[in-house]
Amino acid sequence: MDIITVKNLTKQYEAYHRGQDAKSVFKSLFHREKSIITSVEDLSFSVGKGEIIGILGPNGAGKSTTIKMLTGVLYPTSGEINVLGYNPHKQKNQYVKQIGVLFGQKSQLIWDIPPLDSFYMNKEIYDIPTNDFRTRLDRFVSMFEIGDIITKPTRTLSLGERMKCEFIMAMLHSPPVVFLDEPTIGLDVIAKQRIREFIKQMNQEGTTFILTTHDLEDVERLVQRVLIIHQGKKVYDDKFSELRLHLGAKKMVRLSAATTIGDIDLPGTLISERISDYEVELEIDTDQCKMGEFLHILSEKVEILDISIKEIQIEKIISSIYEMDIG
Amino acid sequence: MKRMYQIYKTCMKANIASAITYRVNFILNSLIMLIGNVLFPLVTVFIYNSNASFEGWTFKEALLIQSVFILSTACAGIFFNGIMWNTMSHVVEGTLEVVLIKPTSSLFLLLARSFEFESIGLLGGGVVMFVYALSGIDGMTIGSWFLFLLLFGAGLLVMFGVALIVAAISFKWVANSRLPEMFESIKSFGRYPGTIFPKAVVAVSSFLFPVSMIAYFPASTLIGRWEAYFFIAIIPCALFAAFGIWLYTYMLRSYKSAGG
Amino acid sequence: MFEKIKHRFRVMRAVAFVTYKEWSAYRTHSMVSIFVGPVYFLVQYYIWSAVYSGESSINGMSLSQMLSYFCATMLINYLTMDFADWNLQMLIRTGKFITFSLRPMNHMFYALSQKAGHRVLGLLFEFIPCFMIFFFIFHIDVLPANLLYAMLSIAMAFMMNFFIHYSIGMVAFWMVQSSSIRNFFSLCEGIFSGSLIPLVFFPKSLQLASFFLPFQYTTFLPAMVYTGSYTLADITLPIPQVLLLQLVAVIIAGIVCRVLYAVSLKHFTGVGA
Numbered sequence: 001m002d003i004i005t006v007k008n009l010t011k012q013y014e015a016y017h018r019g020q021d022a023k024s025v026f027k028s029l030f031h032r033e034k035s036i037i038t039s040v041e042d043l044s045f046s047v048g049k050g051e052i053i054g055i056l057g058p059n060g061a062g063k064s065t066t067i068k069m070l071t072g073v074l075y076p077t078s079g080e081i082n083v084l085g086y087n088p089h090k091q092k093n094q095y096v097k098q099i100g101v102l103f104g105q106k107s108q109l110i111w112d113i114p115p116l117d118s119f120y121m122n123k124e125i126y127d128i129p130t131n132d133f134r135t136r137l138d139r140f141v142s143m144f145e146i147g148d149i150i151t152k153p154t155r156t157l158s159l160g161e162r163m164k165c166e167f168i169m170a171m172l173h174s175p176p177v178v179f180l181d182e183p184t185i186g187l188d189v190i191a192k193q194r195i196r197e198f199i200k201q202m203n204q205e206g207t208t209f210i211l212t213t214h215d216l217e218d219v220e221r222l223v224q225r226v227l228i229i230h231q232g233k234k235v236y237d238d239k240f241s242e243l244r245l246h247l248g249a250k251k252m253v254r255l256s257a258a259t260t261i262g263d264i265d266l267p268g269t270l271i272s273e274r275i276s277d278y279e280v281e282l283e284i285d286t287d288q289c290k291m292g293e294f295l296h297i298l299s300e301k302v303e304i305l306d307i308s309i310k311e312i313q314i315e316k317i318i319s320s321i322y323e324m325d326i327g
Numbered sequence: 328m329k330r331m332y333q334i335y336k337t338c339m340k341a342n343i344a345s346a347i348t349y350r351v352n353f354i355l356n357s358l359i360m361l362i363g364n365v366l367f368p369l370v371t372v373f374i375y376n377s378n379a380s381f382e383g384w385t386f387k388e389a390l391l392i393q394s395v396f397i398l399s400t401a402c403a404g405i406f407f408n409g410i411m412w413n414t415m416s417h418v419v420e421g422t423l424e425v426v427l428i429k430p431t432s433s434l435f436l437l438l439a440r441s442f443e444f445e446s447i448g449l450l451g452g453g454v455v456m457f458v459y460a461l462s463g464i465d466g467m468t469i470g471s472w473f474l475f476l477l478l479f480g481a482g483l484l485v486m487f488g489v490a491l492i493v494a495a496i497s498f499k500w501v502a503n504s505r506l507p508e509m510f511e512s513i514k515s516f517g518r519y520p521g522t523i524f525p526k527a528v529v530a531v532s533s534f535l536f537p538v539s540m541i542a543y544f545p546a547s548t549l550i551g552r553w554e555a556y557f558f559i560a561i562i563p564c565a566l567f568a569a570f571g572i573w574l575y576t577y578m579l580r581s582y583k584s585a586g587g
Numbered sequence: 588m589f590e591k592i593k594h595r596f597r598v599m600r601a602v603a604f605v606t607y608k609e610w611s612a613y614r615t616h617s618m619v620s621i622f623v624g625p626v627y628f629l630v631q632y633y634i635w636s637a638v639y640s641g642e643s644s645i646n647g648m649s650l651s652q653m654l655s656y657f658c659a660t661m662l663i664n665y666l667t668m669d670f671a672d673w674n675l676q677m678l679i680r681t682g683k684f685i686t687f688s689l690r691p692m693n694h695m696f697y698a699l700s701q702k703a704g705h706r707v708l709g710l711l712f713e714f715i716p717c718f719m720i721f722f723f724i725f726h727i728d729v730l731p732a733n734l735l736y737a738m739l740s741i742a743m744a745f746m747m748n749f750f751i752h753y754s755i756g757m758v759a760f761w762m763v764q765s766s767s768i769r770n771f772f773s774l775c776e777g778i779f780s781g782s783l784i785p786l787v788f789f790p791k792s793l794q795l796a797s798f799f800l801p802f803q804y805t806t807f808l809p810a811m812v813y814t815g816s817y818t819l820a821d822i823t824l825p826i827p828q829v830l831l832l833q834l835v836a837v838i839i840a841g842i843v844c845r846v847l848y849a850v851s852l853k854h855f856t857g858v859g860a
Contacts, residue, residue, distance in 0.1 A: 370783055
């Protein structure tokens with residue numbers, strides 16, 4: 001069952017330009033050039049109940065704009081959005097009670113007082129019944145193991161501790177849908193792990209998560225489906241596992257040899273990096289050149305000292321998508 | 328020396344350029360400062376309009392004192408008041424290191440960065456008011472102009488000292504952005520003819536916190552109404568500035584050794 | 588309906604409490620007023636004592652009335668001032684305003700609740716100490732002429748101040764750099780509120796204009812109610828009528844502010860945070 005449907009979503013802005021040199025700066029006191037920028041174009045997708053989807057894209061692709069439209073804080077130029085049966089912008093007051101939002105860079109916690117006080121404030125804002133509040137709070141606090149820090153002023157906490165508190169803020173009112181914008185940014189490995197476990201646990205209990213991130217480990221470990229937005233348009237919308245196949249059935253081979261490695265002329269084979277005369281990294285398209293065949297021909301050309309065969313890295317796949325010119 | 332001039336010039340240009348970026352804001356702010364000034368001595372205007380007065384002072388004479396106060400404030404605003412906010416925000420955000428690692432005197436660099444072009448409106452308004460007030464007064468000579476400049480400069484030393492003291496205190500007493508307000512309140516004693524205050528207050532405002540040097544002493548001297556103690560008061564002004572520099576440098580050093 | 592009001596009240600209490608706690612970490616901030624207030628008053632004291640030497644009454648006010656007036660304006664200020672304009676523009680500029688759009692909370696109401704919490708601190712650390720200083724050390728008559736009237740007027744000034752400042756803050760929804768407009772309104776406020784000098788010193792035309800500007804209702808009017816008599820533009824009004832006048836002004840200001848809020852948010856969600 002789809003909990004979010006987006007149809008032909010478009011957002012356009014007006015922007016002003018001025019030059020950099022002193023003359024243009026002075027001229028700009030009297031006149032500036034205007035242009036229309038399309039930050040999101042004809043975007044359509046849907047999210048099912050209980051999914052965790054990741055929205056990826058290069059900086060400036062339109063991810064944040066999309067999230068803002070989904071959460072109702074920005075209204076679209078055209079198109080339809082339906083979340084939990086609400087039009088986020090038009091029915092914002094009732095809608096926001098049903099969602100949780102975490103902006104990695106913008107805190108809901110009040111700086112000089114303990115997070116616990118901010119939690120209690122949110123309790124009143126969301127009108128959470130006291131028993132539910134207490135139960136949930138105790139549960140989240142023990143899941144994150146932060147019982148001893150929530151009574152200390154927010155400014156004394158580390159980034160990881162603060163982020164955990166932000167999560168609690170976002171979920172105290174038990175929203176069925178949660179939007180996370182860069183939730184693990186700047187966190188250490190352990191903190192990231194804890195947060196991912198928390199998200200997985202809550203997801204198992206039925207919460208739908210929409211996550212924007214640049215952290216590919218977040219994507220690999222959490223996300224079931226990936227949506228890639230580039231230059232305002234959707235360029236990929238499918239299961240994460242399919243992403244690997246996007247560049248074809250490619251493998252990475254790292255080879256070190258006893259003799260210098262010259263060019264390797266095989267269809268479907270490409271030297272992606274020359275580390276030295278004796279060590280190279282290769283990309284093999286196994287559709288064109290079977291692994292067995294490759295190894296056979298290689299061993300005839302080169303005296304192999306060491307070889308390792310890996311899946312192509314997620315980074316490469318995503319950057320190749322980012323680098324595509326949509327036109 | 329030339330290098331210091333270059334550094335200062337660069338910071339000045341950077342400030343002017345960024346002020347002009349938000350064009351409407353810049354024009355409006357300068358205009359508002361200009362208007363605001365004209366209204367600054369409103370109290371004086373209304374007092375005299377109501378047929379009352381500061382005894383012994385004509386309307387234009389009282390206005391002269393206030394215009395000198397504005398001129399001094401404007402100069403301070405353009406050249407060094409910014410150091411209070413700069414220092415405070417650097418300390419709060421922990422970014423002072425960025426300044427400290429540069430190969431030049433940190434105090435000088437912060438002062439250069441404190442250049443604030445927007446106060447130019449205030450300066451303009453102050454000049455207009457100054458000229459207007461002088462138009463109705465006699466008693467100026469070349470000698471009195473020279474003495475005026477001397478005392479005005481001493482008054483700037485006081486402003487400079489205050490700015491540095493407030494900035495220095497903000498190293499320790501970080502969150503108190505109201506410190507400048509305390510000094511503003513004391514400075515307000517210097518905006519009016521000193522004859523309205525009892526002797527004790529005059530002593531304090533001349534020698535202890537020499538705020539009278541900001542406006543009252545120079546303005547009074549310009550129109551030929553000066554007293555010997557005005558000039559003795561130059562000494563505490565210089566001391567104030569020296570103390571400010573010393574305190575700031577001291578705080579900067581202890582900040583460096585404490586690791587911020 | 589009743590549930591909604593109870594909920595609103597609970598939210599206000601929670602936010603006020605949180606704000607009180609937040610600012611009591613900066614108690615010394617408030618305590619600076621204990622220094623600044625009396626110092627500024629001293630300057631006024633010397634100015635007016637000098638000006639009044641030889642006159643018993645200027646523009647209908649005696650020296651003791653003048654001094655009471657200035658003390659009253661300062662004390663009222665401690666109970667009614669706010670930084671709603673600065674706070675709001677800060678939230679908008681840093682992008683943090685969005686964390687309020689995303690919660691079921693009207694930010695105007697939130698800001699008002701914040702003010703309530705902050706002013707409780709003002710009552711404790713600014714009003715009471717300064718009152719003591721003015722009354723016991725400077726021997727100025729700072730007891731209100733009528734306690735009930737004074738409280739009503741101060742409560743209304745509390746709201747009026749909020750509506751003015753919040754409206755000024757909303758300029759930030761429309762312009763990236765709003766400091767100049769805000770400074771302009773603060774300037775007007777400083778002059779026409781009567782905090783510089785009682786409005787009776789202004790030319791008659793400006794006195795009349797003050798009835799139609801919102802500013803006198805934050806300082807001059809409540810200060811006159813506090814000291815017991817009200818005259819402006821040669822119009823003398825009994826205090827109950829003055830309170831009614833203030834009420835009308837506050838209601839109008841409230842409506843304007845609320846409408847501006849709705850319009851500004853609509854614009855804001857069109858152009859992005």
